[in-house]
Amino acid sequence: MNELPINAVLPALDAALAAHPSVVLQAPPGAGKTTMVPLALLDSAWLAGQRIVMLEPRRLAARAAAERMAELLGERVGERVGYRIRLESRISAATRIEVITEGILQRMLQDDPELAGVGLVIFDEFHERSLDADLGLALCLQTQLYLRDAVPLKLLVMSATLDSQAISQLLDDAPLVSSLGRQFPVAIEYGAARQVNERIEPVVLQSIKRALTDQTGSILVFLPGAAEIRRVKADLDQHLQGQTGVLVTPLLGDLELAAQRRAISPAPAGQRKVVLATSIAETSLTIEGVRVVIDSGLSREPSFDPLSGMTRLQTRRVSSAAAEQRAGRAGRLEPGVCYRLWSEDQQAQLQPRSTAEILQADLAPLALQLAQWGIQDPAELRWLDPPPAAPLAQARELLARLGALRLEQQVWQLTAHGAEMAALPMHPRLAHMLLRGQSMGLGLLASRLAAVVSERDLLSRSQDADISLRLALFDQQGQTLAVDRGALQRARQLAAQWQRLVAARASDQPVAEADSEAWVGLLLAMAYPDRIAQRRGAEGGEYRLANGRSASFVEVDSLQQQPWLVVASLGGHAAQRSVRIFMAAALDPQLIESALPELLRQQDQLDWDLRNEVLVAERQWLLGSLVLRREQLVEVDAQQRQAALCTVVRRQGLDLLPWTPALRQWQARVALLRTLDVQAGNDSPWPDLSDQALLDSLENWLGPWLGKVSRQAHFASLDLSSILHGLLPWPLPKRLDEQAPSHWRVPTGSSIAIDYSETPPVLAVRLQELFGSLTTPRIADGRMALKLHLLSPARRPVQVTQDLEGFWRGSYAEVKKELKGRYPKHYWPDDPLQAEPTSRAKPRK
Incomplete structure (x- = not known):
């Protein structure tokens, strides 16, 4: 014990805590802070015989720390040193040091906000920035500040890598005590550049083989998750078949206790260990x-996706701080080596620290805890990173749907049901399901469902998503090859514990046939109303969720013939169009109407049947974005009908209406005059009749004329010309004909239509009809010259111009030369300005 580096700063730490309410301790891995600090402070005068509570981020670390401290005291766990974690408690009346996981602290604060009898709360490995740790610290600061005047509560924040200045400021400029670590040199070897989505197992296996050959000692391998650990272990076991000198052990949080102990204990004599671990092995554990x-x-x-309301596991690069922590594991006892399976350039691009969980997590549990404490505005508490506003608002809306919160005069109030939910050690979704299930006489089924959802998949090798297959395991005896025995044991323990928590609550609405499988889907719908799913089409594995997202079965599944499901577990990436269904249950939609009518909202919907081109009026019962049931409406409100038909036109476009070429020209004439006014910076009397403006105001100008329209053919009977002409108030119709005439009379007397579909408008006229004319025709009080398309006898343009005189005096000679050869019977005078205009081949004599 005397060799541990932390011992050198223990007197300073004791003095700092005696003089200040909060202290920050920074100590690298291997310093001994987790086991030595609580023991050193146990008999401090300022503690006055009170208990020390130390938070650990993981169950394995909490148990290991308590066992090590008890060993140093020569005692058994549960005497002066004990621990409390999920499903396991080893404490007694004599316990003075209590090591707990972070969620346990919130239960303690709920039961006793003063934390009476607790003199010091230690937050170990705070740099991991779990949501529970951030919330626990914020609530403890409230207790320290407002509820412990007589007997102060001390807070100690410990970490190996921490932004010490920020945490010190949060704790009212708390003093910082720093310790050296016990660290031997670690040689770092980098590999090739790799992408996050590349399969990591082949290069990991090659690196293990290399290390077994080139290095001595045991090997710790960091992998992202359980799936990679299983695959590497299978390949490594095959490679080592017949060899006895290497012991391969996995290490992850939900392993059985015996397997966890094997992973962290020394290798047997004459053997080397290869420990395949998740990030659980970064800190605390030796x-x-x-x-x-x-x-x-x-x-x-x-990572929580606010768009879908779902939390997904995402594989990411570790931070540089985490990489240092991992490498440090090789230098605890002697010089070591770390093989980093990425390039040195990629190392330089790593973010300094991991993102705090509070910035990327589902905030429903936090929102419920804040409501339990009477906190309306998170700013009332002190945070390193406050909970983001949008996800917090979304969390509160979910809690309101679950009946836990009620909005009264813009203030969120905790309901009696919400208070019961907050008292249960599980996600609010599951707490709601368990309480409702108990009231229906389905407490046993609800507790088992909650346990199945909380644990990793009990059928680790099964591709079938039916959650009923998992529930059947609770009453099954003997060994089944595909069953994860450790997960099943924990699920049984959890279910029994949770059932005991609600057993005293009355079943005031018992259901008939409580053993029916139909209740499985209903209970899950209580917890996951946003994940109720309806199959797309008559067959196949594609479903639409109530939250608007898509989900599908990757493999052929026994559930994919079900028209309705509730999805308990799904996965994928936020960018994917459809996520994968891992666990689900069939759902009888009629049960939703009878047992959970609060999930439904009713609306009258008028929509257009594209196939039959008719207006369909129906009353719909909606479950999120899904239509649970529909009935045809016999009588339709006139305004609803009008609005629905306007929506049809808006969706399909104005071409649905009976436009004529002449009406489109009229629209363009009005638009031209309006444009000329606007370009000149003047207010225009001409209304905006562009397509977009007409679509934006359909209800005003078209709606009143839609009373007899019920199918697409009826649109053709509308007098669209009269409707639109009615939008021009007097005297604009007359001014329109004056300023933007539909036709222009040329010198021969012919009335030629002007084409307003272009700007400038086009007057297409045979060249001979303009002989003798010097001036280009102009409209809009002379503000715009028409674009002349001068036509050959075959009515093809031979010249386009807005300068008629320039044409006669310039390029006419070349045009005449070409056309005279092509059309010799037509009139081609040498002086067009003196020639007589004609609409015939030659002028009359």
């Missing part, structure tokens, strides 16, 4: 005999 670290550089972290 794994004996390791001098080689192989780091994939990846971790798998939960």
Whole structure:
């Protein structure tokens, strides 16, 4: 114990805590802070015989820390040193140091906001920035500030890598105590550049083989998750078949206790260990005999997608701080080596620290805890990173749908049901399901469902998503090849514990046939109303969720013939169009109407049947974005009908209406005059009759004329010309004909239509009809010259111009020369300005 570096700063730490309410301790891995600090402070005068509570981010670390401290005291766990984690408690009346996981602290604060009898709360490995740790610290600061005047509560934040200045400021400029670590040199070897989505297992296997050949000592391998651990272990076991000198052990959070102990204990004599671990092995735990670290550089972290309301596990690069922590594991006892399976250039691009969980997590549990504490505005508490406003608002809306919160006069109030939910140690979704299930006499089924959803998949080798197959395991005896026995054991323990928590609550609305499988889907719908799913089409594995997203079965599945499902577990990436369904249950939609009518909203919907081109009026019962049931409406409100038909026109476009070429020309004439006014900077009396403006105002000008329209053919009977002409108030119709005439009379007397589909408008006229004319025709009080398309006898343009006089005096001679040869019977005078205009081949004599 005397050799540990932390011992050198323990007197200073004790003095700092005696003089200040909060202290920050920074100590590198291997310093001994987790086990030595609580023991050193146990008999401090300022503690006054009170208890020390130390938070650990993981169950394995909490248990290991308590066992090590008890060993140093020569006692059994549960005497002066004990622990409390999920499903396991080893404490007694004599316990003075209590090591707990972070979620346990919130239960303690709920039961006793003063934390009476607790003199010091230690936040170990705070740099991991879990949501529970951030919330726990914020609430403890409230307790320290407002509820512990007589007997102060001390807070100690410990970390190996931490932004010490920021945490010190959060704790009212708390003093910082720093310790050296016990670290031998670690040689770093980089590999080739790799992408996050590349399969990591082949290069990991090659690195392990290399380390077994080139290095001595045990090997710690960091992999992103359980799937990669399983695959590497299978390949490595095959490679080592027949060899007895290497022991391969996995290490992840939800392993059975015996398997976890095997992973962290020293290798048997004459053997080397290869420990395949997740990020659980980065801190707190000491794994004996390791001098080689192989780091994939990846971790798998939960990330909440606000768009879908779903949390997905995402594989990401670790931070540079985490990479240092991992490498340090190779130098605890002697010089070591770390193989980093990425390039040195990629190392320089790593972010300094991991993103705090509070910035990327589902905030429903936090929102419920804040409501339990009476916190309306998170700013009332002190945070390193406050919860983001949008995800917090979304979390509160979910809690309102679950009946936990009620908005009264813009203030969120915790309901009685919400208070019961907050008292249960599970996600609010599952707490709601468990309480409702108990009231229906389905407490056993609800507790088992909650346990199945909370644990990793009990059928680790099964591709079938039916959650009923998992539930059947609770009553099944004997061994089944595909069953994860450790996960099943924990699920059984959880279910029993949770059932006991609600057993005293009355079943005031018991259902008939409580053993029916139909209740499985209904209970899941209580927890996941946004994940109720309806099949797309008559067959296939594609479903649409109530939250608007898509989900599908990757493999052929027994559930994919079900028209309705509730999805309990799904996965994929936010960018994917469809996510994968991992666990689900069939759902009888009629049960939703009878048992959960609060999930439904009713609306009258008028929509256009594209196939039959008719207006369909129906009353719909909606479940999120899904239509659960529909009935045809016999009588339709006139305004609803009008609005629906306007929506049809808006969706399909104005071409649905009976336009004529002449009406489109009229529209363009009005548009031209309006444009000329606007370009001149003047207010225009001419209304905006562009297509977009007409679409934006359909209800005003078209709606009143749609009373008899019920199918697409009826649109053709509309007098669209009269409707649109009615939009020009007097005297604009007359001015329109004056300023933007539809026709222009040329010198021969012919009335030629002007084409307003272009700007400038086009007057297409035979060249001979303009002989003798010097001036280009102009409209809009002379503001715009028409574009002349001068036509050959075959009515093809031979010249386009807005300068008629320039044409006669310039290029006419060349044009005449060409056309005279092509059309010799026509009139081609040498002086067009003196010639008589004609609409015939030659002028009359």
